[in-house]
Amino acid sequence: MTGKILVIEDEPDLAMGLRDNLEFEGYTVFIAHNGEDGLDLAVKEQPHCVLLDIMLPGMDGFDTCHAIRKKNIRAPILMLTALSTEVDKVKGLDLGADDYITKPFNLKELMARIRAALRRFEPVLTGKKRRKFKVGRATVLLERSMIQIEDEDIPLGHYETQILEMLSQEPGSIIDRQQLLSEIWGLDNEPMNRSVDNHIVSLRRKIEEDPKSPRHIITVHGFGYKLVK
């Protein structure tokens, strides 16, 4: 699938390098060097995927991510970060980001993540997702990549939506991590394992009344996860 990719990155060399490589792969590329311009371009061009640097002058990547989601733009957001602490990752996921690439990144891996993100975004674009269900006090709206708790709308990241979709297909049955990795990320490599954990943590923070003792997104030690509605 080809698509439109928005790169929000203040380092000119890196932005240019990304543009060249992405155009070579057949994507249409838009570049912004700060969050404000990035937000404007996101609204104007409606990209299919956003690569978003965290350390930006002015509005940083976290605020930009939040602002993009507020505009109801649901394209997957991959954050580019020199920071790699779990806290920062979870913070970004809470704000509606989908994935992280830690700098300096491997170009092949970045391309694989972009392809996976676009593949996962396609059913959203073509309106194939129309499922709605309750999990505890939350109403999950897969089609809109969000949950509602009381009157509050809480955006879900792309992978969070995918994880919930998979877990909800057969409630109560155990989905193993490898299955999540290969079906959602299309990858089998070990380093991505932490990424699944981060998304589970962030989902729990959104859905569970007490994320520390989850009652809906349950870890089955040694196997994986299950959903209890």
Ligand code: CA
């Ligand atoms: Ca930067």
